[in-house]
Amino acid sequence: MIREYETVIGLEVHVELNTKMKIFCGCSTEFGAEPNTHICPVCTGMPGALPVLNKKVVEYALAAGEALHCRVNRRCRFDRKNYFYPDNPQNYQISQLYLPICQDGWLEIETGEEKKKIRIHEMHMEEDAGKLIHDEWEDCTLVDYNRSGVPLLEIVSEPDMSGKEEVLAYLDKLRTTLKYLGISDCRLQEGSMRADVNLSVRERGSKSLGTRTEMKNLNSFKAIARAIDGERERQIELLEMGRAVEQETRRWDDNKESSRAMRSKEDAKDYRYFPDPDLPELSIDRQWIDRIRKSLPEMREEKQQRYQEQYGLSEYDARLLTQSRPLAELFEETLRWYGDPKKAANWFLGDVQRLLKENALEPEQITFSPEYLGELLNMLDQGTINQPVAHQVFEQIFLYNTEPRAYVEARGLALVQDTGWLKELVIQVRNREAEAFEKWLQGQEKVLGFLVGQVMKEARGKADPVQIKKLFLEEKDEDDNH
Numbered sequence: 001m002i003r004e005y006e007t008v009i010g011l012e013v014h015v016e017l018n019t020k021m022k023i024f025c026g027c028s029t030e031f032g033a034e035p036n037t038h039i040c041p042v043c044t045g046m047p048g049a050l051p052v053l054n055k056k057v058v059e060y061a062l063a064a065g066e067a068l069h070c071r072v073n074r075r076c077r078f079d080r081k082n083y084f085y086p087d088n089p090q091n092y093q094i095s096q097l098y099l100p101i102c103q104d105g106w107l108e109i110e111t112g113e114e115k116k117k118i119r120i121h122e123m124h125m126e127e128d129a130g131k132l133i134h135d136e137w138e139d140c141t142l143v144d145y146n147r148s149g150v151p152l153l154e155i156v157s158e159p160d161m162s163g164k165e166e167v168l169a170y171l172d173k174l175r176t177t178l179k180y181l182g183i184s185d186c187r188l189q190e191g192s193m194r195a196d197v198n199l200s201v202r203e204r205g206s207k208s209l210g211t212r213t214e215m216k217n218l219n220s221f222k223a224i225a226r227a228i229d230g231e232r233e234r235q236i237e238l239l240e241m242g243r244a245v246e247q248e249t250r251r252w253d254d255n256k257e258s259s260r261a262m263r264s265k266e267d268a269k270d271y272r273y274f275p276d277p278d279l280p281e282l283s284i285d286r287q288w289i290d291r292i293r294k295s296l297p298e299m300r301e302e303k304q305q306r307y308q309e310q311y312g313l314s315e316y317d318a319r320l321l322t323q324s325r326p327l328a329e330l331f332e333e334t335l336r337w338y339g340d341p342k343k344a345a346n347w348f349l350g351d352v353q354r355l356l357k358e359n360a361l362e363p364e365q366i367t368f369s370p371e372y373l374g375e376l377l378n379m380l381d382q383g384t385i386n387q388p389v390a391h392q393v394f395e396q397i398f399l400y401n402t403e404p405r406a407y408v409e410a411r412g413l414a415l416v417q418d419t420g421w422l423k424e425l426v427i428q429v430r431n432r433e434a435e436a437f438e439k440w441l442q443g444q445e446k447v448l449g450f451l452v453g454q455v456m457k458e459a460r461g462k463a464d465p466v467q468i469k470k471l472f473l474e475e476k477d478e479d480d481n482h
Ligand code: ADP
Pocket: 008, 009, 010, 011, 012, 156, 157, 158, 159, 160, 198, 199, 200, 209, 210, 211, 212, 266, 267, 268
């Protein structure tokens, strides 16, 4: 008999919070600085140095807790997680175990048509470790403490996910949510978002959970998807052979597409957690939580809903437009200068998306003024320029924030409004392409496109094809009347 297995997955996600200062000292959190230039006695664990909690970190955690429907522990505390590793200068990490700031929330995900709530077990604040750099040439290991003390939020889900689709949907939703809140840039590649995947399998229908492994070192959505497939198979194979899955931490190697055991899984008791005596218990009052709640931005779902209702956009378009908050905000800004939301949306979904991709840019890196895009769209509507010119000018706006009206004038890109001149060109083409013209008169509609094209060529693109068409139709009418 073939046994059927189902996969059970829970995630532990760490995100770096983008506060200016570290969690327990005033050092800068700036990424990419010279090694060991953003350090002080606190974040290098010097004896006698004392931590002071950064208030912003608590506010960011509360905002995330609110967005993920968590209950706040209004009395919360920091604990020491004791372990030795050279990137950890104190030999303990300040984290939260007994009274984490947030508990019992949920995040709704969508896979295909289905919606599902993934429960959040808890969310806690902690400090990041330094970075080890292995120098193979010199055969030594160097350490950079710039990252030591950068604030992290760890978000622990319940084991509610049943496969890679749900995991990716969860991570995507989490990332969008935290980016909307503006508390983290959530880049997997750069390590500002890190996901540890806890996975077990069990026979379909079984109520109890199987033994899980935890996979680390996953730095892209693709790697996560492959790691899930690989680990699921490995565990099923073991069970099919009548062997047991060991509870352990495994390191996924995306190049080899396989994982290997890193260490047997520690229990909380191995870390000898105890409340950090250097930090007082935190008491969070209701007014503070209310202030945070009131200051939350319009989140993606609300924005999407509003775009559909207020602007009459389709669900699909509204969803794409609200994928990134900076993009959505730019779109809304554009509408202050230009009145047709649907046309503006098309521009964002078409040209803006394409140029982002071609230039490998993120929406938050966009530098053009929405006013200029608005102006361009108005010029297009008024027939000052035609569609191809608009695309061309928009590229200038996108890349160099060029003011469109001056640009169009300087390059002579405006359509020639002089119908007399156009009419002449039409007659010229009619005489030159007499055969084609005749065919069109006899009802071959497709030939009109060719004729218009010829006139466009003569006008060197500075004419409005709609107007040329009109002129040809006038010619035809005159012919018919003769
Ligand atoms: P620990 O304290 O050892 O880190 P937790 O109980 O906090 O373990 O769980 C860590 C993560 O592992 C959570 O995201 C949880 O949902 C997930 N998890 C726990 N048990 C299982 C299991 N049997 N299968 C899959 N995931 C699990």
